[in-house]
Amino acid sequence: MRLYGAKFPLQLHHHRTFIAAKVKWVRDPYLDKAVSKEKDLKQAISVKNQILSSPSKSLPLSSISVLKPLLNLLTTALKFFQKYPTLFTQFQPSASLPLHVKLTPQALSIHKEEQEIHNSPNHRDDAVKRLAKLLMLTRATRLPLHIIDRLKFDLGLPHNYITALLSDYPEYFQVCEAQDCFSDKETLHLELVSWRDELAVSEMEKRVAHGDMTNVKKGERIGFSLSYPNGFDLKKEVKDWVFEWQGLPYISPYENAFHLNPNGDQAEKWVVAVLHELLWLLVSKKTEKENVLILGDYLGFGNRFKKALVHHPGIFYVSNKIRTQTVMLREAYRKDFLVIKHPLMGMRFRYIHLMNKAIEKPRKAAGGALRSWSKRRAASSINKGEERTVRDKSWKREEDKSSSSSDSEFEDLDYSASEVEDASNDEANEIGFVN
Secondary structure: OOOHHHHOHHHOHHHHOOOEEHHHHHHHHHHHHHOOOOHHHHHHHHHHHHHHOOOOOOEHHHHHOOOOHHHHOOOOOHHHHHOOOOOOEEEEEOOOOEEEEEEEEHHHHHHHHHHHHHHHHHHHHHHHHHHHHHHHHOOOOEEHHHHHHHHHHOOOOOOOOOOOOOHHOOOEEEEEEEEOOOOEEEEEEEEEEOOOHHHHHHHHHHHHHOOOOOHOOOOOOOOOOOOOOOOOOHHHHHHHHHHHHOOOOOOOOOOOOOOOOOOOOHHHHHHHHHHHHHHHHHOOEEHHHHHHHHHHHHOOOOOHHHHHHHOOOOOOEEOOOOOOOOEEHHHEOOOEEEEEOOOOHHHHHHHHHHHHHHHHHHHHHHHHHHHHHHHHHHHHHHOOOOHHHHHHHHHHHHHHHHHHHHHHHHHHHHHHHHHHHHHOOHHHHHOOOOO
């Protein structure tokens, strides 16, 4: 039986019971670090895939510059390649040809291992099932391809997933032309061929079942895992409301509960269940907030995903790092590390390690040159007598003071920039639990 068509009985209708209360938003440094570690990673992998899609496994620098908006590069292509010389190398095929870019041997080695994962039967089956489950979260069991494209990196799909993956699973998917419910234009959609009961079980239900799906019962009272960063405090009335809300019946995200009062607590628990399942389907258990909100529109929730993020900071976290906002599933992380690391995430961390090598080298060289200069300066001062040495020490103290001030100003400026970024979302600064 198709679960999404079934409605829950009227006795599960609940109105919002919580009184007006607001809780100050608290930054989570560990989850912020988890996001910051992946700075430029998505762009680097996109550029890598673009280069390898060429028959020569290289591209003219000028052609990559033209693709800058598509690749979401925040700087010029030349500066990006200069920043990560351990990933990309520039060369001129001949005197008559322009400058080209290709992968370094180290980056190419990681890519080959990454492709082995994409091509492995276990990973392919897993990716197909996660994509099918995503479509099953929608009422129409289909989504526009441009929405899938937004999520393909987070879903762990190959960049050419239609030809490299989906074409081998005609029993699961079909590409069809349908009207986009927002643009009213005919556009290509990815559609599930038929509903699959065996996949219509959420992660939360699996945990309760302990391997035996007969243990899963409709309307069972399942609570979500909650955790808060240091310094986060809930008022007693908020804690009481959260406790009661956690005790409400759990409605599967693969059920249809749109008949419930959208402003009620029970409906909100269902929305949280859908958002929780969505994030769990992603290999990194996180995605950009814009992706969540757009997908929420296509799933029929409107701004209810946005409210769920604001109302439940113990389940979800919104990070403002790397010039975007990222929605994260708290329970999937211990400090800044994933609890369950998907094989593809292991490959991505290797790319990050290689990228960081490029950043660390200049810093070490600059530090060594400064220390060498300081030693020569001190030796020169000693040779020229005590009076000059005293004067030099005094000058050195002033220099250190000036240098310290300069560093402090840089940190302050960096902090202010991040604060401006944080302030771009007013709801992230203050969390309310009522509409």
